[in-house]
Amino acid sequence: MARVVRFHEYGGPEVLRIETADIPAPGPGEVQIRVRALGLNRAEALMRAGTYIESPTLPSGLGLEAAGVVERVGEGVEGVAPGDAVSVIPPVSMVRWPAYGEVITYPANLVVKHPSSLGWEEAAAVWMAYLTAYGALIDIAKLGCGEFVVITAASSSVGIAAIQIANRVGATAIAVTRTSAKRQALIDVGAAHVIAAAEEDLEARLREIVGPGGARVVFDPVGGPIFEPLTVAMSPGGILLEYGGLSSEPTPFPLFTVLGKSLTLRGYLVHEILGDPARLAAAKAFILDGLASGAFRPVIARIFAFDEIVEAHRYLESNAQFGKIVVTI
Incomplete structure (x- = not known):
């Protein structure tokens, strides 16, 4: 069991609820992560409001970015192991792969071991x-x-x-x-x-x-x-x-x-980058190189606690931020 964020109706930030859910074991090719930080995106506010390109069946989870520690890996997963510090590349569908939760499961090809120089907040703010x-x-x-x-x-x-x-x-x-x-x-x-x-x-x-x-x-x-x-x-x-x-x-x-x-x-x-393995591999290499060299450094606008997810979404829609809004767990 773990806490997750879901919404049962479309609307403003107040429709977001923190609930407890069963988290199944990771399947073949999947990685399960204990989340330390989430990165917020405007796409999540749009989906919550019912105006996004993806229309979920309600109730629905949401979220596109996270960083944390690998807890378990499914059959056939190589390159990451329990205990690794990782961040996730945004999936094509946040309905299928929601990131707002204490424990999340993601396809292995979207899980990256980020440079150790990044803290959890910065790592959650990279990929989108x-x-x-x-x-x-x-x-x-x-x-x-x-x-x-x-x-x-x-x-x-x-x-x-x-x-x-x-x-x-x-x-x-x-x-x-x-x-x-x-x-x-x-x-x-x-x-x-x-x-x-x-x-x-x-x-x-x-x-x-x-x-x-x-x-x-x-x-x-x-x-x-x-x-x-x-x-x-x-x-x-x-x-x-x-x-x-x-x-x-x-x-x-x-x-x-x-x-x-x-x-x-x-x-x-x-x-279109996420859907093309060759283009995604080139993107990963370019971004990881920039992060390792210090040329790329995410800017964090403000950090909220997981229990403050409604307030975090209100701030997201205020347009007052400079850089990324992050939620920590």
């Missing part, structure tokens, strides 16, 4: 952020040395990971955030330039920074009105990777800018 940013910037866009990359929602855990990845490959990170309140924090994590979109003319500032050559890569989870100034500041043949829809306003399609510059506007979800 860095895999999402890696898949867009490195796997798809092939971002390289000397290039500009525009990163919106830059104070999120994914945005911070994208800044660190850009620096790792020698690119120049332009962080776009709503106000100047987080400007210095973004500079401190490696942004070369910071634009406060609610306080400055986004198009003018981007043009000033990138010059006539433009930015080849834009990484955006927002959409809405900023779509037009972002594309105007892009270089011919550039690529805009859209991985969310945070804006509540309509997203215009800048037809003539796209035509005139032969731009690629591409939808992207981290699931």
